[in-house]
Amino acid sequence: MALPLEIRSGSALDRGWRLGRxxxxxxxxxALPYAVETFRLGQITGALILAVAVVGLNLLSGFTGxxxxxxxAFFGIGAYTTGVMTVTFDYGVVPSFVVGMAMCFVVGxxxxxxxxxxQGMYLALVTLAVGVxxxxxxxxxxxxxxxxxxxxxxxxEPPDIAYFAGRAGGAVWIYYVTVVAxxxxxxxxxNLMNGRIGRAVTALRDNEAAAIVxxxxxxxxxxxxxxxxxxxxxLAGGLFAVNSGVLTPDAVSLLLTINLLVAMVLGGRASFxxxxxxxxxxxxxxxxxxxxxxxPISGVIFGALVIALVFVLPGGIAGGLNALxxxxxxxVPQPPRRDEVTRSSSxxxxxxxxxxxxxxxxTEPEPASAARPGSP
Amino acid sequence: MDLLIARIVDGLNNGxxxxxxxxxxxxxxxxxxxxxxxxxxxAMFSAFIAYALYAVGLPVPVAVLGTVLVGFLAGGxxxxxxIRPLGHHADYSILLVTIGLFLVLNAGAGVIWGGDPLPxxxxxxxxxxxxxxxxxxxxRYQPLLVLGVLIVVMTALFVxxxxxxxxxxxxxxxxxPESARLLGIRVNRINSLGWMLAAGVGALVGALIAPSTTxxxxxxxxxxxxxAAAATLGGFDSPGGAVLAGILLGIAExxxxxxxxxxxxxxxxxxxxxxxxxxLMIRPTGMFGTKKVERV
Amino acid sequence: xxxxxxxxxxxxxGAGDVLRGVTLSVDAGxxxxxxxxxxxxxxxxxxxxxxxxPRRGTVELDGEDIARSSADAIVRRGLAQVPQGRxxxxxxxxxxxxxxGALVRKGKGLAEDLDRWYTTYPRLAERRRxxxxxxxGGEQQMLAISRAxxxxxxxxxxxxPSLGLSPLLTEELFASLSRINGELGMAILVVxxxxxxxxxxxxxxxxLEVGSLGDxxxxxxxxxxxxxxxxxxxx
Numbered sequence: 001m002a003l004p005l006e007i008r009s010g011s012a013l014d015r016g017w018r019l020g021r022x023x024x025x026x027x028x029x030x031a032l033p034y035a036v037e038t039f040r041l042g043q044i045t046g047a048l049i050l051a052v053a054v055v056g057l058n059l060l061s062g063f064t065g066x067x068x069x070x071x072x073a074f075f076g077i078g079a080y081t082t083g084v085m086t087v088t089f090d091y092g093v094v095p096s097f098v099v100g101m102a103m104c105f106v107v108g109x110x111x112x113x114x115x116x117x118x119q120g121m122y123l124a125l126v127t128l129a130v131g132v133x134x135x136x137x138x139x140x141x142x143x144x145x146x147x148x149x150x151x152x153x154x155x156x157e158p159p160d161i162a163y164f165a166g167r168a169g170g171a172v173w174i175y176y177v178t179v180v181a182x183x184x185x186x187x188x189x190x191n192l193m194n195g196r197i198g199r200a201v202t203a204l205r206d207n208e209a210a211a212i213v214x215x216x217x218x219x220x221x222x223x224x225x226x227x228x229x230x231x232x233x234x235l236a237g238g239l240f241a242v243n244s245g246v247l248t249p250d251a252v253s254l255l256l257t258i259n260l261l262v263a264m265v266l267g268g269r270a271s272f273x274x275x276x277x278x279x280x281x282x283x284x285x286x287x288x289x290x291x292x293x294x295x296p297i298s299g300v301i302f303g304a305l306v307i308a309l310v311f312v313l314p315g316g317i318a319g320g321l322n323a324l325x326x327x328x329x330x331x332v333p334q335p336p337r338r339d340e341v342t343r344s345s346s347x348x349x350x351x352x353x354x355x356x357x358x359x360x361x362x363t364e365p366e367p368a369s370a371a372r373p374g375s376p
Numbered sequence: 377m378d379l380l381i382a383r384i385v386d387g388l389n390n391g392x393x394x395x396x397x398x399x400x401x402x403x404x405x406x407x408x409x410x411x412x413x414x415x416x417x418x419a420m421f422s423a424f425i426a427y428a429l430y431a432v433g434l435p436v437p438v439a440v441l442g443t444v445l446v447g448f449l450a451g452g453x454x455x456x457x458x459i460r461p462l463g464h465h466a467d468y469s470i471l472l473v474t475i476g477l478f479l480v481l482n483a484g485a486g487v488i489w490g491g492d493p494l495p496x497x498x499x500x501x502x503x504x505x506x507x508x509x510x511x512x513x514x515x516r517y518q519p520l521l522v523l524g525v526l527i528v529v530m531t532a533l534f535v536x537x538x539x540x541x542x543x544x545x546x547x548x549x550x551x552x553p554e555s556a557r558l559l560g561i562r563v564n565r566i567n568s569l570g571w572m573l574a575a576g577v578g579a580l581v582g583a584l585i586a587p588s589t590t591x592x593x594x595x596x597x598x599x600x601x602x603x604a605a606a607a608t609l610g611g612f613d614s615p616g617g618a619v620l621a622g623i624l625l626g627i628a629e630x631x632x633x634x635x636x637x638x639x640x641x642x643x644x645x646x647x648x649x650x651x652x653x654x655x656l657m658i659r660p661t662g663m664f665g666t667k668k669v670e671r672v
Numbered sequence: 673x674x675x676x677x678x679x680x681x682x683x684x685x686g687a688g689d690v691l692r693g694v695t696l697s698v699d700a701g702x703x704x705x706x707x708x709x710x711x712x713x714x715x716x717x718x719x720x721x722x723x724x725x726p727r728r729g730t731v732e733l734d735g736e737d738i739a740r741s742s743a744d745a746i747v748r749r750g751l752a753q754v755p756q757g758r759x760x761x762x763x764x765x766x767x768x769x770x771x772x773g774a775l776v777r778k779g780k781g782l783a784e785d786l787d788r789w790y791t792t793y794p795r796l797a798e799r800r801r802x803x804x805x806x807x808x809g810g811e812q813q814m815l816a817i818s819r820a821x822x823x824x825x826x827x828x829x830x831x832x833p834s835l836g837l838s839p840l841l842t843e844e845l846f847a848s849l850s851r852i853n854g855e856l857g858m859a860i861l862v863v864x865x866x867x868x869x870x871x872x873x874x875x876x877x878x879x880l881e882v883g884s885l886g887d888x889x890x891x892x893x894x895x896x897x898x899x900x901x902x903x904x905x906x907x
Contacts, residue, residue, distance in 0.1 A: 125605065129649035132601055136643050140638075258478075265469070265472045269468060298483070299482065300483040302483075303477065304476065307472075310462070544764075551761045551762060551764060554759065558752075559819070561744055
């Protein structure tokens with residue numbers, strides 16, 4: 001049988017293929033708590049929390065193309081808001097999440113304001129400044145935050161049903177909460193990016209001047225996207241607080257920002273599945289390298305892997321998987337419909353609806369758009 | 377008054393280091409418009425190399441010059457092998473590679489030389505009794521040496537940029553790479569040279585400050601952030617501006633840290649970042665940077 | 673033998689070819705003009721010849737194959753370019769721009785060359801210490817030509833020198849190109865939308881239409897061709 005298999009988009013086979021993937025995903029998510037030990041499930045939850053933050057970062061830095069070196073700060077604001085509200089002031093976890101996200105949104109919009117005037121490296125450094133400021137501020141405000149010695153005792157009580165009873169049940173509960181948060185974050189990003197804002201964002205990224213001439217409201221789009229991106233990172237922070245139960249300034253340091261960025265780019269920038277894949281790699285590779293070697297050597301291996309992946313998989317893991325998948329199954333579009341593989345991971349093709357916004361010179365084609373329909 | 381002078385002198389200690397490392401960042405940025413996040417770790421690694429050279433019996437000044445040479449060559453190698461193949465528009469890939477390099481060098485130094493601080497001898501007398509009295513404060517030789525070398529390096533770079541054919545080629549490339557190519561300038565080599573100079577300058581600062589900060593894998597981490605702030609304030613295309621901004625930042629953080637109670641020692645270094653934010657809100661290209669006019 | 677010989681050259685920007693099978697030659701000492709409307713591929717032709725974009729086919733300068741040479745190597749071999757938009761190095765002074773133009777050649781005569789171009793374009797001499805970014809459009813175009821000539825090239829490429837200039841300035845500029853050709857025997861290939869003025873100084877011309885180049889014809893011949901007059905000379 002010759003590969004790739006060709007499936008016509010919209011045909012029964014294509015619908016089956018999509019349905020099959022969706023079912024497989026749901027089965028995987030539901031079965032996971034039964035299939036792995038509590039300890040391993042906790043790690044998976046940790047990776048999923050990281051994934052939520054990366055989804056938020058990807059909205060800003062992947063789709064908008066604004067490099068943020070400060071997303072750990074938003075993660076930290078969300079985490080400490082949840083921590084302080086639940087432990088010190090005895091509020092519920094869900095209201096704390098909401099307040100934390102709102103604070104992140106506001107701070108995100110404020111940080112996004114200079115982004116209107118600043119480009120590239122300068123913006124990156126403003127966000128870097130915010131990212132480095134937060135841990136110092138947490139240490140300084142030790143009366144509220146516990147300072148360097150940390151904040152303890154956050155937890156998210158599961159509802160009183162047998163399924164979530166006991167220590168293992170608690171882990172399953174947090175796991176499901178995180179899955180729901182991740183799905184919601186993805187839906188928000190997905191909807192934003194496939195709507196008017198998404199087109200405006202892509203147009204701004206590719207040719208700002210032309211986009212503004214076309215009537216894109218840069219101030220509104222940039223600041224709101226910044227705010228939403230920050231709020232999603234804040235949600236991840238809140239989850240982190242209740243999942244780990246311990247918060248220290250070091251947990252939200254520049255190292256976290258670096259991890260988030262690496263996860264985003266490794267996973268596949270501006271793609272849908274990329275952030276999740278990248279987050280799992282970033283979470284589990286250090287676990288794996290420190291399993292097989294001593295501490296400093298594992299750092300060397302991790303760094304070398306980061307460099308190697310940039311060269312081997314320039315489109316990120318999502319791009320690489322897509323390319324691999326296309327060798328096995330190719331979905332041939334029926335003229336009015338779009339290729340499903342492309343659709344799930346690429347905005348440029350989406351823009352083809354909108355030739356006016358696409359017109360001015362793109363310099364760096366997205367890897368996913370290489371999936372040109374009908375090419376041999 | 378004397379106390380104020382003492383604060384200024386103290387601030388100079390860090391300020392000189394910020395300025396020096398900012399100079400290295402600018403050397404890379406001018407050509408390729410990339411921020412090398414591994415610049416500090418390259419300097420740290422170089423300091424360890426100086427230590428290794430000293431440990432095999434070379435005199436300290438020779439060890440310092442040796443690591444500068446190694447750094448110079450390694451900078452070129454990094455540019456050639458890890459940066460240039462990615463192309464000059466791959467901002468994210470290059471950012472990621474510098475992060476990877478950061479991790480490799482940081483952990484690698486730990487693997488080779490262990491996690492404990494190593495002693496590195498100073499080039500100048502630095503026991504508690506060695507100082508020059510100055511308006512009731514103590515000017516120590518070590519920071520004076522760093523400042524002196526910084527001035528020498530700055531002057532050398534100024535002469536290179538302003539009065540040599542190579543410098544003219546470098547400035548032309550920094551301002552308009554495409555035009556520079558059409559004048560027959562080998563732009564790739566110029567960018568390579570930028571990385572080499574940066575790594576050489578970084579190696580020098582690493583080896584010079586190792587005696588006062590002690591030699592550890594984390595010695596450069598904070599400095600890099602403030603150097604980046606200094607480079608930004610100075611305007612990323614202006615070497616003199618970056619150095620001056622670095623020195624001013626060091627002094628400002630020390631004075632504000634001493635006189636504003638809320639800041640104290642915890643937030644002292646954060647002052648630099650608040651200044652950065654404030655300046656960028658007012659002047660998006662830094663204090664000394666040139667404004668780029670974008671024609672549409 | 674031709675100084676510049678291009679045979680069956682194709683080039684473009686990734687997605688597809690903008691130029692298809694272009695054949696063109698320039699003899700020593702002659703001015704050749706390529707006429708074309710907006711979007712015909714004039715600048716692409718220039719960038720392809722000078723090695724700024726990848727190209728396929730034959731490109732020879734004085735019999736040497738330069739089809740695979742990099743842009744900077746081509747300049748060092750003596751093919752200088754005045755890029756579209758003038759390529760001013762805005763942060764350098766006027767004089768530094770000129771000196772940067774002379775970086776590729778070794779040897780003496782720098783002062784004489786500076787003198788020559790300051791005499792040719794006295795307005796540059798007046799502004800020699802100013803940042804080049806502060807010059808007017810016409811002055812920047814003069815600077816671009818002088819800068820290219822500072823490398824003492826064997827041949828000069830000019831990409832739409834009239835762009836954005838007043839008719840009077842354009843006239844002046846083309847007159848100076850004609851002088852450079854006459855006094856130094858410099859071969860010049862110029863692409864231009866302003867056909868009328870370009871044909872005045874050129875010996876031969878080509879017509880570039882959506883990526884395809886026609887056959888070369890004497891400049892006078894173009895000027896008397898009714899369809900050309902209608903399309904490119906506005907008459």
